[in-house]
Amino acid sequence: xxxxxxxxxxxxxxxxxxxxxxxxxxxxxxxxxxxxxxxxxxxxxxxxxxxxxxxxxxxxxxxxxxxxxxxxxxxxxxxxxxxxxxxxxxxxxxxxxxxxxxxxxxxxxxxxxxxxxxxxxxxxxxxxxxxxxxxxxxxxxxxxxxxxxxxxxxxxxxxxxxxxxxxxxxxxxxxxxxxxxxxxxxxxxxxxxxxxxxxxxxxxxxxxxxxxxxxxxxxxxxxxxxxxxxxxxxxxxxxxxxxxxxxxxxxxxxx
Ligand code: SF4
Numbered sequence: 001x002x003x004x005x006x007x008x009x010x011x012x013x014x015x016x017x018x019x020x021x022x023x024x025x026x027x028x029x030x031x032x033x034x035x036x037x038x039x040x041x042x043x044x045x046x047x048x049x050x051x052x053x054x055x056x057x058x059x060x061x062x063x064x065x066x067x068x069x070x071x072x073x074x075x076x077x078x079x080x081x082x083x084x085x086x087x088x089x090x091x092x093x094x095x096x097x098x099x100x101x102x103x104x105x106x107x108x109x110x111x112x113x114x115x116x117x118x119x120x121x122x123x124x125x126x127x128x129x130x131x132x133x134x135x136x137x138x139x140x141x142x143x144x145x146x147x148x149x150x151x152x153x154x155x156x157x158x159x160x161x162x163x164x165x166x167x168x169x170x171x172x173x174x175x176x177x178x179x180x181x182x183x184x185x186x187x188x189x190x191x192x193x194x195x196x197x198x199x200x201x202x203x204x205x206x207x208x209x210x211x212x213x214x215x216x217x218x219x220x221x222x223x224x225x226x227x228x229x230x231x232x233x234x235x236x237x238x239x240x241x242x243x244x245x246x247x248x249x250x251x252x253x254x255x
Contacts, residue, residue: 001118001119001120001208001211001212002113002119002120002121002122003116003119003120003121003122003204003207003208003211004121004122004123005123005157005158005161005162007022007211008161008203008204008207008208008211009158010022010224011207011210011211011214012207013220013222013223013224014219014220014221014222014224014225014228015214015216015217015218015219015220016217016218016219016220016230016234016236017219017224017228017230018211018217019214019217020230020233026230026233028229028230029229036083036086036087036143037143039066039069039070039087040087040090040091040141040143040182041109041126041141042069043062043065043066043069043087043091044091044094044108044126044127044141044182045108045109046062046065046066046069047062047065047091047094047095047098048105048108050062050065051098057095057098057099059091059092059095062091062095063088063091066087066088066091067079070084070087086183090143090182090183093182093185094182094185096185097185103129103130103137104129104130105127105128105129105130106128106129106130106136106172107125107127107128107170108126108127109124109125109126109127110124110125110128110170111123111124112124112125112165112166112169112170113165113169114165114168114169115168116168116204117205119204119208121161121164121165121168121169121204122165123161123162123165125138125140125162125165125166126139126140126141126180127139127141127180128166128170128172128174131175131176134173135172135173135174135175135176136166136172136173136174136175136176137174137175137176137177137178138159138162138163138166138174138176138177138178139177139178139179139180139187140156140158140159140162140177140178140179140180141180141182142179142180142181142182143182143183144181144183145183147181147184147186151188151190152179152188153177153178153179153188153189153190154190156177156179156190157199157200157203159177159178159179159190159192160177160192160196160197160199160200161200161204162177163177163192163197164197164200164201164204174192175191176189176191177189177190177191177192178190219234219235219236219237221236225237
């Protein structure tokens, strides 16, 4: 069975949401901010391609790559939209910051997988930088509008998951994990302790085993409902059992 951080998190929030997303794979309406996020990530990866040529980034070149990501030749009106302009501002700030820091990424938007007991862990890491003494730094981009008050990197389980993935999947020693708040040009770093990693291993183990054993796929209302696209299929929202009995009485799952 393949498990990603998102799969494990979704199951922990609501087993029915997991079932509808990853097992039945019900169609879901496109989420606007995901499109924005993907475009910004693609442009940032392009930034480093351009910089690799001679160590200099020309902002006009980067913005022209950004225009291509938005397909402005086909949809020129998008240039006037808030999202396009937000993204442009983010790129300009990123460019300024990175020129000063002069860090060198080893991998961008890197898909990683590794064996983990009976499971396969998978994930895509936004950026892995070369560090000192043959060590590496894992960076996860965030597009939050507000900076969190405390340092969320200190308790972010996704960062621990990525650190394990990079260590086991790419054989790299990671000594630093960080959340990069792109709208603010701020990075929050937090080294992982042995306890953090042990806790994450136990969480992966327990949650993956629970997914394999699950038979009821009961809805579990909570924060996950705020972004759930399955209100019309969810008995907790409609007040009616789902028509198909399969969902409640599944035998073998197509992992
Ligand atoms: S609406 Fe809420 S309870 Fe229903 S499937 Fe989605 S997350 Fe679960």
